Amino acid sequence: MKFELTDDQKAVQEWARNFSETIVAPVVSKLSDRDKLPMDLLKKLSAEGFMSLMVPEAQGGAGLDSLSFSLVITELARICASTSISVAVTNMIADVLVREGQKHHHDKFLSQLLSGESPTASFCLTENSSGSDASALQMTAKKEGDQYCLNGEKIYVTNGAFSNFFLIMARTNTEINGSKGVSAFLVPRASKGVVIGKEEDKMGLNASSTTRMVFENVLVPESDRLLNEGEGMQVALRALDGGRISVASQALGVAKRSLEAGIEYAKVREQFGKTLGEFQAIQWKIANASTELSAAELLIRRAAWLKSQKLPHRLEASMAKLFSTEMAIRLCDEMIQIHGGYGYIKDYPVEKYYRDVRVTSLYEGTSEIQRTVIAKNILGGL
Amino acid sequence: MNFELSDDHKAIRQLARNFSESDLKETASKWDQEKKFPHELVPKLAELGFMGMSIPEEYGGSDLDLLSCAIVMEEVARHCGSTALTLASHNGLGSKHILEFGNEAQKKKYLPDIAAGKKLSAWALTEPGSGSDASGMKTVAVEEKDCFVLNGSKAFITQGSVGDVYLVLAKTSPEKRQKGVSAFIIEKGTPGFTPGKPEDKLGCRGSDTSTLSLDNVRVPKENLVGERDMGFIDTLKILDKGRVIIGAMALGLGRGALEESIRYAKEREQFGQPIANFQAIQWKLANMATELEAARLLLYRACYLHREGRSINTEASMAKLFASEAGLKACDEAIQIHGGYGYIKDYPVERYWRDCRICTIGEGTSEVQRMIISRNILRGQGG
Numbered sequence: 001m002k003f004e005l006t007d008d009q010k011a012v013q014e015w016a017r018n019f020s021e022t023i024v025a026p027v028v029s030k031l032s033d034r035d036k037l038p039m040d041l042l043k044k045l046s047a048e049g050f051m052s053l054m055v056p057e058a059q060g061g062a063g064l065d066s067l068s069f070s071l072v073i074t075e076l077a078r079i080c081a082s083t084s085i086s087v088a089v090t091n092m093i094a095d096v097l098v099r100e101g102q103k104h105h106h107d108k109f110l111s112q113l114l115s116g117e118s119p120t121a122s123f124c125l126t127e128n129s130s131g132s133d134a135s136a137l138q139m140t141a142k143k144e145g146d147q148y149c150l151n152g153e154k155i156y157v158t159n160g161a162f163s164n165f166f167l168i169m170a171r172t173n174t175e176i177n178g179s180k181g182v183s184a185f186l187v188p189r190a191s192k193g194v195v196i197g198k199e200e201d202k203m204g205l206n207a208s209s210t211t212r213m214v215f216e217n218v219l220v221p222e223s224d225r226l227l228n229e230g231e232g233m234q235v236a237l238r239a240l241d242g243g244r245i246s247v248a249s250q251a252l253g254v255a256k257r258s259l260e261a262g263i264e265y266a267k268v269r270e271q272f273g274k275t276l277g278e279f280q281a282i283q284w285k286i287a288n289a290s291t292e293l294s295a296a297e298l299l300i301r302r303a304a305w306l307k308s309q310k311l312p313h314r315l316e317a318s319m320a321k322l323f324s325t326e327m328a329i330r331l332c333d334e335m336i337q338i339h340g341g342y343g344y345i346k347d348y349p350v351e352k353y354y355r356d357v358r359v360t361s362l363y364e365g366t367s368e369i370q371r372t373v374i375a376k377n378i379l380g381g382l
Numbered sequence: 383m384n385f386e387l388s389d390d391h392k393a394i395r396q397l398a399r400n401f402s403e404s405d406l407k408e409t410a411s412k413w414d415q416e417k418k419f420p421h422e423l424v425p426k427l428a429e430l431g432f433m434g435m436s437i438p439e440e441y442g443g444s445d446l447d448l449l450s451c452a453i454v455m456e457e458v459a460r461h462c463g464s465t466a467l468t469l470a471s472h473n474g475l476g477s478k479h480i481l482e483f484g485n486e487a488q489k490k491k492y493l494p495d496i497a498a499g500k501k502l503s504a505w506a507l508t509e510p511g512s513g514s515d516a517s518g519m520k521t522v523a524v525e526e527k528d529c530f531v532l533n534g535s536k537a538f539i540t541q542g543s544v545g546d547v548y549l550v551l552a553k554t555s556p557e558k559r560q561k562g563v564s565a566f567i568i569e570k571g572t573p574g575f576t577p578g579k580p581e582d583k584l585g586c587r588g589s590d591t592s593t594l595s596l597d598n599v600r601v602p603k604e605n606l607v608g609e610r611d612m613g614f615i616d617t618l619k620i621l622d623k624g625r626v627i628i629g630a631m632a633l634g635l636g637r638g639a640l641e642e643s644i645r646y647a648k649e650r651e652q653f654g655q656p657i658a659n660f661q662a663i664q665w666k667l668a669n670m671a672t673e674l675e676a677a678r679l680l681l682y683r684a685c686y687l688h689r690e691g692r693s694i695n696t697e698a699s700m701a702k703l704f705a706s707e708a709g710l711k712a713c714d715e716a717i718q719i720h721g722g723y724g725y726i727k728d729y730p731v732e733r734y735w736r737d738c739r740i741c742t743i744g745e746g747t748s749e750v751q752r753m754i755i756s757r758n759i760l761r762g763q764g765g
Contacts, residue, residue: 295704
């Protein structure tokens with residue numbers, strides 16, 4: 001047992017914190033609720049290596065382990081949740097390319113992430129009527145000679161407005177219901193028939209891009225399919241496994257910043273002749289928040305450590321995701337409470353933290369899906 | 383970072399697990415219902431090294447680190463909260479105070495018998511009128527030529543009526559409040575020193591708890607432990623570790639509740655299928671398992687930092703607060719999963735809840751833990 005980051009991990013954390021505070025913070029602090037992350041910032045992140053964190057060094061990435069990756073996402077989210085999700089999703093695609101792709105996929109797509117030509121990448125899985133039950137998706141990819149013809153609609157596409165290419169799950173076999181008929185494709189934005197739909201108007205994460213996408217008779221060469229026909233859901237599920245640790249890390253980062261704001265406020269705000277921090281009612285909130293935040297951080301670090309040791313981590317990742325996101329939502333709500341009426345006003349940042357973090361128990365597997373995964377694991381184990 | 387237990391820690395876990403299965407599982411319910419302290423268990427506990435867990439080998443102990451102690455506690459509590467509480471008090475308080483602050487003569491005189499299970503140790507701080515606020519202590523020790531004379535009374539003393547060696551805290555300089563308290567060793571049978579009758583408790587009924595009364599008890603000067611007036615300050619230094627131990631006890635009981643619930647949920651059928659198939663039950667199990675894992679990590683982190691020689695004031699309180707509340711919640715949910723059977727003593731889960739109920743009270747209530755945590759956080763220390 002050793003509950004200490006390695007020197008390398010500490011250095012990565014420091015690097016990410018420094019970049020977040022000095023480069024990201026000044027840019028995002030000027031954005032209104034209607035503005036998106038500027039391309040210029042995404043390109044800087046890309047140039048600095050944030051978009052290919054776990055890509056091996058030999059392939060041009062930063063070669064970080066899962067725990068270091070988690071630390072980076074937390075540091076980014078502490079300053080800007082929108083930035084952290086853009087980075088997290090792009091890295092998820094980079095990892096898919098490394099893990100599942102062949103050399104020609106690397107040359108054609110991964111290279112765009114490494115060079116910054118495509119500052120981000122996107123994952124297209126969810127559809128209007130398939131969310132948690134992802135393998136019920138209906139988008140089709142019909143084989144025509146040595147290419148496929150893609151038709152359908154996707155929703156909740158993170159980075160939709162920024163990405164030059166998309167990883168898409170579509171049904172190659174309409175005879176089979178469920179996951180076995182699904183395949184994975186890489187599709188350039190410039191392909192004929194790709195239509196970027198409307199930006200969703202979200203509760204939070206306003207600077208990140210979340211779009212609908214329409215695919216109308218989009219032709220994709222067979223060589224841009226990942227793995228074999230019918231193996232698309234495996235690609236997606238392996239990607240989501242890592243995504244859970246990453247969303248948990250994002251929730252942790254927002255929660256850390258929110259708690260910092262709550263503590264700062266409790267120290268200066270006076271009522272009844274004392275600072276708020278002198279009242280047990282407020283002390284209790286801070287004690288609960290700090291304790292649960294520590295617990296979440298440990299669950300995340302354990303899951304990430306297991307992943308970097310190539311040990312089984314599905315149960316642990318689900319526990320980390322479930323606990324951390326629910327903890328973060330609760331914590332951000334309590335920090336609004338500590339701020340009283342000011343917590344409800346946009347002059348203070350805590351209402352934004354709540355809005356930004358609220359999505360974390362929804363995407364990359366809802367809390368309900370995590371509980372299903374956990375229950376299946378422990379019920380199977382006895 | 384490395385989240386794997388060492389081979390030594392795995393070995394001690396296996397040892398404690400085997401003992402808990404073979405010696406506690408079957409009889410724990412009987413001790414509970416008969417409200418009986420299991421004296422017959424003590425030699426076996428001593429043989430395993432569990433009566434002198436943190437006592438160095440030179441005094442006959444097994445010299446375990448805090449993580450090992452926590453692991454033993456979890457495994458013992460898995461089947462018997464009472465035995466866990468006995469071990470917590472015997473190892474973590476009475477003997478610990480002598481070990482950490484006693485002089486060589488005191489250690490040589492008492493620790494070997496304590497580690498061998500020949501003498502049970504008890505530790506007496508709490509009084510009828512002073513619980514969380516120890517500065518309200520009324521027991522006094524007046525120095526005379528060759529001894530201290532103690533008068534007062536103590537309450538909620540674990541091993542109070544079965545102890546052989548007592549570590550008693552009393553005010554030597556009442557005007558100095560917390561900085562005027564000293565610690566004394568008092569042996570069973572000392573004139574004027576009388577245990578009250580064992581308390582009738584909600585849970586942990588197989589552990590012994592009683593009051594103590596001190597009526598002109600003459601304690602030789604060589605029985606003063608540590609420096610005069612420093613007894614309470616010394617106490618604060620051992621409480622952090624005691625908190626981890628009680629947290630580990632709650633974790634063990636919570637794990638017991640979870641394991642019994644998993645077993646029951648797979649067997650029990652309603653509406654034509656095992657209740658484990660229902661999301662209402664799955665949700666409870668998932669929450670219990672997740673929170674217990676988080677509790678274990680908080681406890682292990684505190685143990686790790688302690689071994690590194692760092693202060694664990696904040697981390698021990700966090701671990702104790704979270705583990706005791708998560709453990710108790712798990713025990714309560716286990717009763718719910720068992721339905722009416724959960725309320726009946728044929729199943730162990732109601733006992734787990736009763737045993738676990740002390741864990742948010744003893745060794746600093748949840749409220750005291752929150753005071754410590756928020757104070758440290760607001761001052762910018764720890765976390």
